[in-house]
Amino acid sequence: MEIVTLTVVLVIALALFFDFTNGFHDTANAMATPIATGALKPKTAVALAAVLNLIGALLSTEVAKTVSGGILHEDRIGGDIFPMLIFAGLVGAIFWNMLTWLLGLPSSSSHALFGGLLGATIVGIGFTAVNVGGVMSKIVLPALLSPLTAAVIAFLCTKLAYTTTRRYSKGPNGRDGFRIGQILTSSLVALAHGTNDAQKTMGIITLVLITVGWQSGAHHEPQLWVVLSCAFTIALGTYMGGWRIIRTLGKGLTEVKPAQGFSAETSTAATILASSALGFALSTTQVASGSVIGSGLGRRGSKVRWSTAGKIVVGWLLTLPAAGLVGGLAALIVVWMGPWGLLLDAVLAALVVGGLFLRSLKNQVGSDNAMSDVPAATSDVAESAKAVRLKKGARLRSKVRTDEAAAAEAAPAAADPATTADRKDENA
Structure with missing residues (x-):
């Protein structure tokens, strides 16, 4: 019984750490575009996202039920070994989250979790424990459809936004009025992410509690303390800000203008909220990336950096197998060594996470340099337009003064025939 208790405690602790990495890994989904366009200051954006993630996590539990009871056959995952396998699966998920964060790659935390869990389960119990139908309908199918759906919606929204506001366009930064709208839409995305x-x-913690008999398997509703702890943990992670991934989504895929950002966030929020209501555990990162690409295609003259998009897609394709491979290796250690394997996995995971973090210090990306070349956020959009007009006026006045000085210098020489003759002699 003491071994079971220790295992459950370690699993819960690691699950919450994964929740934390999920928060800072996915902050970009909501706040990359408003930071890129200057609609929100970086630190204000991540603080707002953290609060809304917390609120969103308390609104629904449909996805948690899918995770705890939709992808594995409960009657085949009993025994003391399964909580250790969940721990191994979390090791795989955390490894992939940390690696892709270091690379600035907006991969899916959700698929990393599912990949690690499935890999560990297959190694420790067998493929028969996997609910293939649930995996296909709740994970694989949304993974294929959600980014495409979000891209199409963002494309259409961007076209509509530019068409309906063409006559009101002001300044080189596009429709600056959309910056105010971005605050609302990015907030909705953060809420949806939660x-x-x-x-x-x-769902992972609930699954462990059911497996060891600490919660009835008759229902998969998370207990209140589970809901609150997960909500606060992901909010804390979000507040830390995944600046490397924010930079990739905000400026790596396409140059984001306010109308594009508004359209991308609208598409992202609509797709995520609809899937949450249906219990689909989709990747919010894939949805956000698809929306940014769609908005880039929707603005005339905008260019999508397909090389970056290609790297992101490769990351998506590798997420499930890579996290599954690491989760499977961690599960092998548990199968061979039992509880001692659990402790060895914990030590190895700590070393890997620590090493990746230390590597990140060599090239730090934070709120001060993630978007160093984007316009500063203003509380009043009119101030931004006014600043643009003042800059144009200053440049025009400077050009006029330069032309006047050149004319004044040339006038005496032109008026003095002797000077002109002397210059002709010099040239001869």
């Missing part, structure tokens, strides 16, 4: 991603950790 309703989807925080629940995945709730």
Whole structure:
């Protein structure tokens, strides 16, 4: 019984750490575009996202039920070994989250979690424990459809936004009025992220509690303390800000203008909220990336950096197998060594995470340099337009003064025939 208790405690602790990495890994989904366009200051953006992630995590538990009871056959995952396998699966998920964060790659925390869990389960119990139908309908199918759906919606929204506001366009930064709208839409994305991603950790913890008999298997509703702990943890991670990934989504895929950002965030929020209501555990990162690409295609003259998009897609394709491979290796250690293997996995995971973090210090990306070349956020959009007009006026006045000085210098020489003759002699 003491071994079971220790295992459950370690699993819960690691699950909450994964929840934390999920938060800072996915902050970009909501706040990359408003930071890129200057609609929100970086630190203000991540603080707002953290609060809304917390609120969103308390609104629904449908996705948590999917995770705890939709992808594995419960009647085949009993015994003391399964909580250790969940621990191994979390090791795989955390490894992939940390690696892709270091690379600035907006991969899916959700698929990393599912990949690690499935890999560990297959190694420790067998493929028969996997609910293939649930995996296909709740994970694989949304993974294929959600970014495409979000891209199409963002494309259409961007076209509509530019068409309906063409006559009101001001300044080189596009429709600056959309910056105010971005505050609302990015907030909605952050809220939607909380309703989807925080629940995945709730589902993992609930699954462990059911497996060891600490919660009835008759229902998969997360307990209140599970909901609150996961909500606060993902909010804390979000507040830390995944600046490397914010930079990639905000400026790596396409140059984001306010109308594009507004459209991308609208598409992202609509897709995530709809999936949360249906219990689909989709990747909010894939949805956000698809929306940014769609908005880039929707603005005339905008260019999508397909090389970066290609790297992101490769990351998506590798997430499930890579996290599954690491989760499977961690599960092998547990199968061979039992509880001692659990402790060895914990030590190895700590060393890997620490090493990746130390590596990140060699090239730090923070709120001060993630978007160093974007316009500063203003509380009044009119101030931004006014600043643009003042800069144009200053440049025009400077050009006029330069032309006047050149004319004044040339006038005496032109008026003095002797000077002109002397210059002709010199040239001869």
